[in-house]
Amino acid sequence: xxxxxxxxxxxxxxxxxxxxxxxxxxxxxxxxxxxxxxxxxxxxxxxxxxxxxxxxxxxxxxxxxxxxxxxxxxxxxxxxxxxxxxxxxxxxxxxxxxxxxxxxxxxxxxxxxxxxxxxxxxxxxxxxxxxxxxxxxxxxxxxxxxxxxxxxxxxxxxxxxxxxxxxxxxxxxxxxxxxxxxxxxxxxxxxxxxxxxxxxxxxxxxxxxxxxxxxxxxxxxxxxxxxxxxxxxxxxxxxxxxxxxxxxxxxxxxxxxxxxxxxxxxxxxxxxxxxxxxxxxxxxxxxxxxxxxxxxxxxxxxxxxxxxxxxxxxxxxxxxxxxxxxxxxxxxxxxxxxxxxxxxxxxxxxxxxxxxxxxxxxxxxxxxxxxxxxxxxxxxxxxxxxxxxxxxxxxxxxxxxxxxxxxxxxxxxxxxxxxxxxxxxxxxxxx
Amino acid sequence: xxxxxxxxxxxxxxxxxxxxxxxxxxxxxxxxxxxxxxxxxxxxxxxxxxxxxxxxxxxxxxxxxxxxxxxxxxxxxxxxxxxxxxxxxxxxxxxxxxxxxxxxxxxxxxxxxxxxxxxxxxxxxxxxxxxxxxxxxxxxxxxxxxxxxxxxxxxxxxxxxxxxxxxxxxxxxxxxxxxxxxxxxxxxxxxxxxxxxxxxxxxxxxxxxxxxxxxxxxxxxxxxxxxxxxxxxxxxxxxxxxxxxxxxxxxxxxxxxxxxxxxxxxxxxxxxxxxxxxxxxxxxxxxxxxxxxxxxxxxxxxxxxxxxxxxxxxxxxxxxx
Numbered sequence: 001x002x003x004x005x006x007x008x009x010x011x012x013x014x015x016x017x018x019x020x021x022x023x024x025x026x027x028x029x030x031x032x033x034x035x036x037x038x039x040x041x042x043x044x045x046x047x048x049x050x051x052x053x054x055x056x057x058x059x060x061x062x063x064x065x066x067x068x069x070x071x072x073x074x075x076x077x078x079x080x081x082x083x084x085x086x087x088x089x090x091x092x093x094x095x096x097x098x099x100x101x102x103x104x105x106x107x108x109x110x111x112x113x114x115x116x117x118x119x120x121x122x123x124x125x126x127x128x129x130x131x132x133x134x135x136x137x138x139x140x141x142x143x144x145x146x147x148x149x150x151x152x153x154x155x156x157x158x159x160x161x162x163x164x165x166x167x168x169x170x171x172x173x174x175x176x177x178x179x180x181x182x183x184x185x186x187x188x189x190x191x192x193x194x195x196x197x198x199x200x201x202x203x204x205x206x207x208x209x210x211x212x213x214x215x216x217x218x219x220x221x222x223x224x225x226x227x228x229x230x231x232x233x234x235x236x237x238x239x240x241x242x243x244x245x246x247x248x249x250x251x252x253x254x255x256x257x258x259x260x261x262x263x264x265x266x267x268x269x270x271x272x273x274x275x276x277x278x279x280x281x282x283x284x285x286x287x288x289x290x291x292x293x294x295x296x297x298x299x300x301x302x303x304x305x306x307x308x309x310x311x312x313x314x315x316x317x318x319x320x321x322x323x324x325x326x327x328x329x330x331x332x333x334x335x336x337x338x339x340x341x342x343x344x345x346x347x348x349x350x351x352x353x354x355x356x357x358x359x360x361x362x363x364x365x366x367x368x369x370x371x372x373x374x375x376x377x378x379x380x381x382x383x384x385x386x387x388x389x390x391x392x393x394x395x396x397x398x399x400x401x402x403x404x405x406x407x408x409x410x411x412x413x414x415x416x417x418x419x420x421x422x423x424x425x426x427x428x429x430x431x
Numbered sequence: 432x433x434x435x436x437x438x439x440x441x442x443x444x445x446x447x448x449x450x451x452x453x454x455x456x457x458x459x460x461x462x463x464x465x466x467x468x469x470x471x472x473x474x475x476x477x478x479x480x481x482x483x484x485x486x487x488x489x490x491x492x493x494x495x496x497x498x499x500x501x502x503x504x505x506x507x508x509x510x511x512x513x514x515x516x517x518x519x520x521x522x523x524x525x526x527x528x529x530x531x532x533x534x535x536x537x538x539x540x541x542x543x544x545x546x547x548x549x550x551x552x553x554x555x556x557x558x559x560x561x562x563x564x565x566x567x568x569x570x571x572x573x574x575x576x577x578x579x580x581x582x583x584x585x586x587x588x589x590x591x592x593x594x595x596x597x598x599x600x601x602x603x604x605x606x607x608x609x610x611x612x613x614x615x616x617x618x619x620x621x622x623x624x625x626x627x628x629x630x631x632x633x634x635x636x637x638x639x640x641x642x643x644x645x646x647x648x649x650x651x652x653x654x655x656x657x658x659x660x661x662x663x664x665x666x667x668x669x670x671x672x673x674x675x676x677x678x679x680x681x682x683x684x685x686x687x688x689x690x691x692x693x694x695x696x697x698x699x700x701x702x703x704x705x706x707x708x709x710x711x712x713x714x715x716x717x718x719x720x721x722x723x724x725x726x727x728x729x730x731x732x733x734x735x736x737x738x739x740x741x742x743x744x745x746x747x748x749x750x751x752x
Binding site (some may be wrong): 082083084087088089090108111112113114195197199200201211254256257258259260264265267268273392393394397398403404405406407409412 | 500502503505588590607609611613614696699713716717718
């Protein structure tokens with residue numbers, strides 16, 4: 001479309017104004033330190049359970065230990081968190097300190113110039129950290145570090161109802177073959193073998209990911225992500241999809257697997273209607289905070305006896321903290337971060353069952369219930385982060401989320417599933 | 432107006448030149464005060480309308496011609512009609528468009544039909560009519576988000592009460608997936624949308640029914656018409672314009688549908704309940720394609736605008752008559 005220069009200028013200015021109004025409007029939602037430089041505005045998603053209690057304790061301790069800064073924190077529900085953070089950082093009154101999920105979000109925020117370069121801060125503290133490669137990947141953009149990694153969440157475990165399994169004479173499975181035998185036994189006893197609520201996509205995606213790391217390995221997944229010759233239509237990805245579809249076909253998932261959400265799945269498991277449930281290590285912390293009235297267990301995700309990759313797991317740095325480039329109080333935000341990295345704070349975090357990335361924190365303070373999962377993380381050769389954090393949203397949050405939910409419901413074949421993901425990835429690359 | 436009609440010029444209908452006197456003239460001062468009053472009364476509403484309706488609409492329209500991830504103003508890239516060209520080849524958009532059309536037709540039939548039947552029934556002044564008017568209106572005052580949350584849980588095959596209720600009634604063969612079955616999800620959303628909105632339309636029809644002179648029905652009765660014939664030949668023709676209004680309102684509301692779908696299914700399973708509003712929201716807020724999401728919503732805006740224009744023109748003509 002050809003426009004005269006003057007018209008083009010008017011349109012550009014109008015559009016910028018409209019976009020500015022959009023961002024300013026969103027920015028009104030909160031944020032912004034007071035003119036006095038002693039307030040640090042901190043947005044996070046720690047609204048419930050162990051995370052909520054631990055962050056409150058850490059911030060209270062910060063308030064008691066010094067008089068220079070006060071923290072004004074705001075908890076935002078997990079589902080809305082990214083949208084609120086994105087619009088908040090883009091608006092005129094962003095928070096000083098912000099929690100988000102790293103990886104693609106870091107790249108997007110940093111590319112837009114919304115995050116402070118924390119390379120110096122990181123270099124000052126990096127010796128404290130373990131899993132440094134994963135941690136840096138979550139926070140790096142064009143060679144610089146834009147956030148401080150804090151928590152690692154593992155996806156490679158399965159929760160089980162020890163009482164239900166015990167009643168049926170089932171031992172916690174170590175291999176996938178033992179797992180399917182256990183599921184058959186539960187099914188025969190009229191108990192739903194596996195609780196899952198895949199309405200939002202990611203719970204089914206996590207099952208597929210746990211098969212992918214065994215069938216393909218983390219390196220091959222990154223070969224697809226980085227376009228190094230591999231594709232989601234490769235045999236191992238298809239095999240992993242067939243593994244997931246096989247569970248659905250065997251009737252291990254409950255009716256409603258694709259329409260119930262994650263909360264419903266938790267309720268099914270907590271109300272003793274299902275024998276197993278796969279979810280992230282955050283649930284271990286939740287169980288410590290609000291114990292069930294039955295005995296439960298956490299086991300490493302069962303591995304195939306013929307799996308090609310036996311050392312890879314799923315899991316990612318899930319909590320990172322960045323400082324807004326427009327922060328009114330960057331020094332205050334750094335002071336809060338310094339405090340969060342102290343031995344006392346990381347001990348508080350770890351004792352709540354959360355996997356702090358600061359060396360020794362979990363080993364010395366982690367509750368015994370979560371230690372087998374943490375040991376598996378430390379022993380792993382490589383860990384696959386949540387795919388939606390490494391892929392464009394049209395691939396991760398559309399094709400993979402929708403496809404894996406459809407796979408669980410038996411409404412898409414494994415072949416259609418992998419082809420739809422590869423097609424979405426090809427389309428995103430063309431765009 | 433025909434030439435032989437007598438025209439009485441009322442004070443409000445005087446021409447500006449005949450009304451306004453010199454600034455210090457009492458009539459001029461009165462006119463000035465009147466204008467001030469107009470500004471005082473209309474200004475806040477107009478300002479609110481411009482700031483919170485027209486500016487965002489114009490903004491959405493302008494942003495629809497850009498490729499913008501929504502992170503910073505520097506990233507705005509003017510792409511002309513590219514977003515609309517992409518939309519033309521977007522399978523999910525066309526699926527959502529088809530769902531909107533299906534929901535629109537379904538909503539018009541169900542909402543108007545149910546509202547009309549119940550309005551006619553309640554107009555018979557049977558015992559309990561007032562009670563049922565209140566009962567039928569109640570769902571309209573409940574937030575759609577609350578409706579979606581409650582029924583979303585109720586329809587859950589694992590935790591809900593709908594399937595057990597079917598089984599208790601001996602209708603177990605109908606139990607199953609409600610929101611996870613692509614064949615059932617749209618009808619369920621349509622039913623819930625109807626349940627939560629028909630009461631308002633019923634009231635619009637009742638208001639018009641009350642205004643129908645009793646003499647007309649009495650005359651029909653004297654002429655030997657039974658109840659059904661009276662409704663068919665007297666009541667329905669007089670209700671025609673209100674029914675048209677209700678149908679247009681239903682259509683506009685149906686096109687704007689968002690909350691029920693977003694909360695209950697997020698457009699799933701696998702886009703089986705996707706509508707234009709949820710797809711635009713996904714593109715704008717999840718996929719960080721604010722330009723493309725805006726283009727999607729501009730299409731919805733145009734469709735709604737067409738219906739709103741028909742509505743306004745039709746009822747302005749009716750007022751003129």
